[in-house]
Amino acid sequence: MMVQHLLLTQVKYTQLNSTTWYATAEVGESLCLDFQSSSKDASRGIAHNQRQIQRAGVRLLLQQLLNKLEISDTLDESDFPYCLVNHKYYVCFSHTGISDKANTGSNSNQVKQNLNNKIAVVISLDRPAGIDIEASNVVWKVAKRFYSDNEINRLLALPTDERDTVVKLLWQLKECFIKINHYKLAQGMGMDYSHLIADILDGMRQESSMYIIAEDRTDYHIAISTTQHTVVIF
Structure with a gap:
């Protein structure tokens, strides 16, 4: 080689x-x-x-x-x-x-x-801090295996294109928190972040290259860069 x-x-x-x-x-x-x-x-x-x-x-x-x-x-x-x-x-x-x-x-x-x-x-x-970079979407049937009932119910109410984007971003922020807190994969992916979906949608609809969400429950902030396909928890 x-x-x-x-x-x-x-x-x-x-x-x-x-x-x-x-x-x-x-x-x-x-x-x-x-x-x-x-x-x-x-x-x-x-x-x-x-x-x-x-x-x-x-x-x-x-x-x-x-x-x-x-x-x-x-x-x-x-x-x-x-x-x-x-x-x-x-x-x-x-x-x-x-x-x-x-x-x-x-x-x-x-x-x-x-x-x-x-x-x-x-x-x-x-x-x-945690970081995750991912260019590809997360398959919906895979997300449904891990996401909480609250997350699934809110995602099902979205148009398909918005749902696919939010599913991916939720996966990325879960990955970030797994890295920060050293959760096992199933534990980290099963955490309920449904309270952040509305803020994610608001940021998406601004059509900004980056937006930041305050995660009040953990005192962290979430930076989402659409052009860099990156989520950072800091």
Whole structure:
């Protein structure tokens, strides 16, 4: 397996308040994987390589954000939430999956994979923050397996296009709170955030590139960036 130079493109930096910044980017890489066995082995190799690139990509983006903030430090990954070793600032990562399907070359043992993943990182000076970046919608039947009855009932009352957007944003903010509170997946996805649906709809209808919602029950704020496909809890 050979990995070429890692490249971050479309890097964007955003300051949410005096103690919270986040960055988004796309990490692109062409991989050439050579296997002497089955396509199943190739698929496993691609998935493994994807994880390696995503891991490297988000850490490279963190370093670029630290450079921009003129912070000299390294990441402590020994426990959650992640923190900087010296400053003790909180760090959280997110990334999407593979966007392009694998292509098999003329050699049946060679699989070429083009990756174009969106990645994100948030740094918070005073308390844990969560971030989630996702370009694809969440399948409705999957959401119904996890969401609370209150959420489902409110979502069913929406037009399909609005419902799909709110389902995705709810999923993202649940992911953020999972990262902040270290919930298990089913526990975190089952939390009832139906009280936020009206505020999410209000923000969507403003057609703004970013809007912020106050989550009074937890004393957190929720930043939703439509152009960056990103939700940040800070």
